[in-house]
Each structure stands twice: as structure tokens, then as C-alpha cells.
Amino acid sequence: MEIKKDVNGKSIDISSLSRDEMEEMLTEYMDRNEALELENAWLIEQIRANKKKIYGTSSEKNMIDPDEQLSFFMNEAETFSDPEAYEPALKDVKKRHKAKGAKKAKVKNVPVKIVEYRLSPGEQICPECGHRLHEMKKTVRDEIEVVPARFTVKRHVSYTYACRNCESNGIKGTIITAPSPKALFRNSLCSSSLLAHIITQKYVYALPLNRQEQMFRRYGMELSRQTLSNWVIAGSKYLARLYGRMKRHLMAEDIVHADETKLEVINEPGRKATQESYMWVYCSGKHSAPCVLYDYEPGRGSKYPTGFLEDFSGYLQTDGYSGYNQICTDKDRKAGPVISAGCFAHARRKFTDALAVAGKSPSPNISQGIRYCDALFAIEKECIDDTPEVRASYRNEHSAPLLDEYFAWVKEMSSKVLPKSKLGEAITYSRNQEQQLRRYLEDGRLEISNNIAERAVKPFVIGRKNWLFCNTPHGADASAISYSIVETAKGNGLEPFAYLTHVFDVMSQTEGITDEQIDSLLPWSDEIPENCREGQHQ
Known part of the structure; x- marks a missing residue:
């Protein structure tokens, strides 16, 4: 008698089994083993994904082996230095910089202070013959x-x-x-330029108010972070008028990009401090005047973009998040239909995520997916500077056949990969988003990706790493308005500090300011002074 255990752990005498029963048991064992191997592969993939999330780089360009441990204390000078690198001699440097005016071009908009070095009249005597010296040349x-x-x-x-x-x-x-002149705020030390400086430091250079408090103290001023915060919130009431006009302008567009990111608000009524809030961002398309609007909301539900975009009709380009589905599927909107457009950058990122956790022997199908995406982006580079009409024609000739091939491959792969694996997630994403991912073929003004909105989110994410959270909803709203103004100003080639100073000066001195006067202050207005342009403010 030979006792073995079956797949359920029960003891069984295999000597009493018939050939068919043994073959059935063997099949069960093989199926069980295959399932365990797939589960084990998935668990290993999850471990690698978590290691990459904690220790790895977020860049897709320089992905490293996720099994290698990264240093927490990477020093920039040590990272990019090379002790054995050749250091050119001065004469070699001079040879390399033959282009005339190269240095001057770097500082062409910076004022010049000339300091001349001359010999005194008593020193302008030749030590050999005693005659007066004359100026032979000058070195600058x-x-x-x-x-x-x-x-x-x-x-x-x-x-x-x-x-x-x-x-x-x-x-x-x-x-x-x-x-x-009237005071910006009643009985306050704050001026237009000081408030512009505080907002620029926080929302452009990500310098939190507590560090600004320390900086002001070193300059001999006792300005608490509470005072600074009050000024920023009070200043946002001025900027809210601009925000409202900017929103009206954006809602009149027929292409909008959208994205969202997490935000923690500590003191929000009816909510725990640990509950996640969100900062939503909405941007105009590439072929319109740059307009970026941030919108703070306590959640990520579909009601938030639906409410913000209630007056919008046209293409809405996103990363495929389901929260945007409601506005795109509502057929009875008063403003008109909203058509969903997808993001191939996200489709590609799903494959690079799979590659990052695949180990030393990645599936060739991962690389194939990346190659398809790279080929589509390469086509975009070839027509990036063309008019929308030419761009649409070029895409239909070159991108459309490649898209057909890609989605045929995606459908074929969907039955061959484990759905829960990273590669399976990449395949599922593209298959579910096929209609949205093809959408950019319809209009030459549309983009292949939602990178416009993702780039707009980045300044907020960088700032969040420094100040971590907002204390109150009022602060979050003020941040949304301030980020909207400075990012739109930057997008239109304005220097944020000079522009904000101009806005606060005009708005604080104008009683009963009208919408038409507000429009003259919008970042793309022709009435913005030249000294507010980048490189012009001194």
C-alpha cells in the first residue's frame, strides 16, 4: 500500500487507483502547480513593484535594476563628478568658445555696471624714459x-x-x-510687492511660509507664518476675480486637459486629518493661450469635474481615470457633449512599470508594447510643428495603420497574459481605452498624451513635498487660486513677481473694478506692461 495526499490534502492509496483515476489526479496536480507558479510570479512582481516604489527612480528614461539598493543620501556633486575626467586647459577652453557674444547672450537682459581701472595721472609715467603713457588697449x-x-x-x-x-x-x-495710494490691506504692513514676493516664493519656488518666516527674521523683520498665511489668503480674494475670468475663458475652449493629485487638509470640518483631499487641474490645449486652473475639492468623485466643467463642451483629455466618465457619458448636458480623449503616455507607462518589476528575464511582449508606443510618439515628433490640418493628415497616413496593428496585438495578448500581472494591467488598460486612445486622430489640435495637464500638476506636487499639507480649506482654496495665476503667468511668458505686483497695484487702487478691467490684467492680455515679461523685470 502506497499512501499519498491529493490536492486537497486528503490521504489516498494510489495503489488502488485505476489508470484513468491516476491520470485525473496527475492533471489536478499539474493544474494546481501551474496556478501556484502564476501566484508566485505575481507575488514576486508585487514585491519588486513595492521595492521600486520605495527605492526606485520615477523616471522612465533611466530605469535601474529594482533589485539594486539605492542610496538614500545621494549627493549631487558626488553623483555627477568624475575624478578621472579630463579637465581642459585654459587655452583649450578658449578654443572651444569661439562663438562671439556667447557670454553676452547669457546675460543680455541683465543691467551692466561698468567698473573702470585706470592708472592715476602720477602713475602714467614711463619708468624708462619719463614720458607720459597713452592708452594702448583695454581688456574687458x-x-x-x-x-x-x-x-x-x-x-x-x-x-x-x-x-x-x-x-x-x-x-x-x-x-x-x-x-x-490706498493700502493693499487696511492697517497692514503688506504692500503689493511684498505679497507678490511671498506668493512667488511659495508657489513658484516651493518655499514654505515657515522658512520665509525665518528668512524675514534674518533681514530684521518679525513676520510670523500666521501673518504671512493671512496675507496670502487675503490676497487670494483679489486674485479670485482673475481666476473667475480665466475660468470663463477656459470654459469657452473646445479642448481641455485634466488631471488630479492628492492633498492633505488637516482642519477640514467633518473629516479626519488623514482623509485624502484632491487638487484638480484643468488646462487649455496646445493651440490656445496657456490657461491653467487648479480646483481644490475634498474628494476624487466624478461630481467634482462634472461640477467644474458644467459650462464646457468639447474634447476632455485625461489619463483614463473613471471619475471623468460621468461628464463624458451625460447626453443631456446643457453646455453640450464632452468627448473623452485618452493618453498614450499612460499606456506606455503601464508597460514600463511592467518592465521595472520583471526581473532579469522580462517578457519580450513588454518590450514590444513599449516599441509600439515609441513608434507612435516618433510620428508625433515628425509633425509637431505642423498646422493642425497637416498634422491630422499626417497622422491618418502614418499613425492610423500602426494603431490598428497595435490594438490587434493588444487583443491577441489579452488572452495570453495573467490579468493581475503588470503586463496584464498594461494590456487591459489599452484594450479598455482603445476608443479614447484613438481619439487624437480626429482633430489635429489634440495631443497623443495628457502631458500638458501632468506638467501642470508637477509644480503643485513639488511644492507639496516642501509644505506637505494645508491647514484649512481656506488655505487650500487660496493655494489653488495662487497656483492658477502664477502657472498661467509663466505659461504666457510673464515673470510672476513683476506680474503679481502689477495686478495687486492695479486692483487695490481701482474702485469698483469691472470685468473689462479685469480682462486687461489677464496673463495673455496685450495690456500687460513690458516689464512684467520674463527677462525684462529688473
């Missing part, structure tokens, strides 16, 4: 000099005048006060 050397930020208190002193003759004759005299 430029260098960039840094002048640290300098803060001054601007004290406004307004004088009031009265008529002594009227006073002496008992006549009700006229009292006249010399006109002076």
Missing part, C-alpha cells in the same frame, strides 16, 4: 554679481491742508488731504 571681463534681497519700509506721509482765512472769518473752510 564680465562676471555676474549677486545683490541679496533688500527690504525697505516705505512710509506714506499724507498732509492735510486747511484755509486760515476761512477759519478767521468764520467761514466753513475746506479741508484738503494730499492724495496717496
